[in-house]
Amino acid sequence: MTLGGQYGTVAVMVVFGAVLYAIIMLLNRLMRPSVPSPLKLSTYECGVDAVGSGWSQMNIRYYVFAFLFVIFDVEAIFLFPWAVIFGDLTSSTTPSALYALVAMFLFIATLLEGLAYAWRKGVLRWE
Amino acid sequence: MSRPLWVAGLTAGLTFLYFLLTTAILIWGERRVVARMQSRLGPNRVGPLGALQTLVDGLKMFFKEDVTPAMVKQPIFTVAPLVGVVAGLLSTAVIPIGGEVTLGGETFTLQVADLGVGVLWFLAMGSIHVYSVFLAGWASSSPYPLLGGVRSSAQMISYEIAQGLAVASVFIYAGSLRVSDIVAAQSGEGLLPGLPGWFAIPLLPAFAVFVVGMVAEAGRPPFDLAEAEGELVGGFHTEYSGLRFGMFMLAEFMAVVIQSAMVVTLFLGGPSGPTFGLPAPIAAVMPTVWFTLKTLLFIFLFILLRGALPRTRYDRLMALGWKLLIPVGLVWALATAALVLVREDGGLSTTARLGLAAGAVVVAVLGLATGRGGRDAATIGRAVSTAVRPTAPAATDEPDPAEVAR
Numbered sequence: 455m456t457l458g459g460q461y462g463t464v465a466v467m468v469v470f471g472a473v474l475y476a477i478i479m480l481l482n483r484l485m486r487p488s489v490p491s492p493l494k495l496s497t498y499e500c501g502v503d504a505v506g507s508g509w510s511q512m513n514i515r516y517y518v519f520a521f522l523f524v525i526f527d528v529e530a531i532f533l534f535p536w537a538v539i540f541g542d543l544t545s546s547t548t549p550s551a552l553y554a555l556v557a558m559f560l561f562i563a564t565l566l567e568g569l570a571y572a573w574r575k576g577v578l579r580w581e
Numbered sequence: 582m583s584r585p586l587w588v589a590g591l592t593a594g595l596t597f598l599y600f601l602l603t604t605a606i607l608i609w610g611e612r613r614v615v616a617r618m619q620s621r622l623g624p625n626r627v628g629p630l631g632a633l634q635t636l637v638d639g640l641k642m643f644f645k646e647d648v649t650p651a652m653v654k655q656p657i658f659t660v661a662p663l664v665g666v667v668a669g670l671l672s673t674a675v676i677p678i679g680g681e682v683t684l685g686g687e688t689f690t691l692q693v694a695d696l697g698v699g700v701l702w703f704l705a706m707g708s709i710h711v712y713s714v715f716l717a718g719w720a721s722s723s724p725y726p727l728l729g730g731v732r733s734s735a736q737m738i739s740y741e742i743a744q745g746l747a748v749a750s751v752f753i754y755a756g757s758l759r760v761s762d763i764v765a766a767q768s769g770e771g772l773l774p775g776l777p778g779w780f781a782i783p784l785l786p787a788f789a790v791f792v793v794g795m796v797a798e799a800g801r802p803p804f805d806l807a808e809a810e811g812e813l814v815g816g817f818h819t820e821y822s823g824l825r826f827g828m829f830m831l832a833e834f835m836a837v838v839i840q841s842a843m844v845v846t847l848f849l850g851g852p853s854g855p856t857f858g859l860p861a862p863i864a865a866v867m868p869t870v871w872f873t874l875k876t877l878l879f880i881f882l883f884i885l886l887r888g889a890l891p892r893t894r895y896d897r898l899m900a901l902g903w904k905l906l907i908p909v910g911l912v913w914a915l916a917t918a919a920l921v922l923v924r925e926d927g928g929l930s931t932t933a934r935l936g937l938a939a940g941a942v943v944v945a946v947l948g949l950a951t952g953r954g955g956r957d958a959a960t961i962g963r964a965v966s967t968a969v970r971p972t973a974p975a976a977t978d979e980p981d982p983a984e985v986a987r
Contacts, residue, residue, distance in 0.1 A: 460625060475828075482823065580895065
């Protein structure tokens with residue numbers, strides 16, 4: 455039996471990793487002691503009794519950073535195919551190398567402006 | 582390319598073993614080196630120079646009770662460590678740890694899969710690792726893990742962008758995402774005769790951004806905010822114990838090895854190196870030796886950083902990422918493209934070259950002339966100078982008069 459393509463090997467690796475993890479956890483289950491008590495199973499709270507839910511409020515800035523992340527990560531994804539073919543472009547190809555460069559300049563300048571705006575608005579500051 | 586199942590299985594197993602072994606060396610080496618830096622002895626009882634201490638510690642984990650607190654959200658609590666370990670394992674799939682070895686009539690390529698998306702696969706697996714961190718923190722339904730998880734995931738996604746942008750300039754030089762193409766593109770001679778054609782030399786700014794990014798991505802000192810035990814206890818894995826906790830530790834240490842291996846592949850020529858005209862069986866192993874040496878160099882750097890630098894404050898960490906590394910990465914990707922165009926004959930007409938140079942001058946003058954540019958430069962300088970400083974308040978933290986007025 456042969457595996458066609460590279461992803462077949464990756465699939466072998468996924469199975470390998472998952473099976474290994476399962477075996478390790480099974481062995482662990484057989485060997486470890488299990489002596490639960492209500493106190494041991496309570497939420498960790500530096501020695502005091504936990505009150506209410508464990509989900510506390512978070513700083514809103516994390517949310518803003520998540521938004522910025524989406525913008526810039528998608529931008530990076532747009533950048534990669536451009537970077538890959540960029541070396542093949544010359545002045546005689548369509549599009550020409552200069553056109554491709556200027557187009558990417560404009561695209562990135564727009565996004566940098568967005569970053570500068572967020573910066574100016576104080577979004578990137580932690581008080 | 583298709584190969585028999587057993588060859589694929591053996592390659593995957595060997596790669597896994599290689600990275601596991603390197604991780605064990607990292608943990609042992611870290612304890613020895615940091616002990617030396619702190620005038621202690623470090624582990625020296627189990628095996629020669631305490632080298633088997635890691636193995637024994639791992640074995641001990643098997644016999645520890647696995648406390649699952651009553652409040653946790655199943656099954657995510659159980660699945661989170663699995664996601665982290667498997668994502669780490671899978672990102673090793675695209676890293677070539679050596680050349681081709683012939684054994685039993687079959688040719689082994691010491692790279693599990695030479696995917697067309699190559700480096701993108703590595704970045705994607707890094708993103709999946711973030712899920713493990715965040716979900717572990719969330720599913721614990723406990724304040725400290727939640728805060729630690731959010732903190733770590735915000736840090737990891739921020740530096741992931743910086744890393745991705747640094748890699749973009751490598752793609753421009755190599756013209757491919759495929760890891761074997763990137764390694765091949767670095768095999769020639771460099772700018773000067775005698776120098777290797779490694780991308781670390783012409784793409785030095787991208788290399789620097791990637792190295793800083795990888796320390797933050799692996800969550801290692803001085804960027805180990807997740808484990809700021811003074812404020813967050815243990816970060817996202819506070820509620821984990823026993824072997825599940827061990828799995829998080831494994832994923833974290835493995836991330837160090839994987840990041841080191843990737844920076845070697847992308848910027849230091851991967852497994853390439855001289856074979857000194859050695860006979861065939863030894864020469865076939867030489868790439869692996871070179872790769873291991875280069876990777877160990879970066880692992881040593883990680884250890885030195887941990888021993889030398891105190892933890893940064895979170896706002897400085899984020900400022901370094903967003904205000905310095907991401908703009909530098911972006912601008913450098915474009916500068917690389919412009920340089921490639923200018924260098925290529927026929928890539929650009931003389932008028933266009935002059936126009937490009939004039940445009941660069943105009944942008945630089947505009948950036949320097951506007952007050953905003955000056956302030957930004959000051960902020961960047963502050964971010965750089967304070968990012969590596971201890972958490973004690975620095976004199977530069979006085980409020981800017983202009984800020985107060987606003």
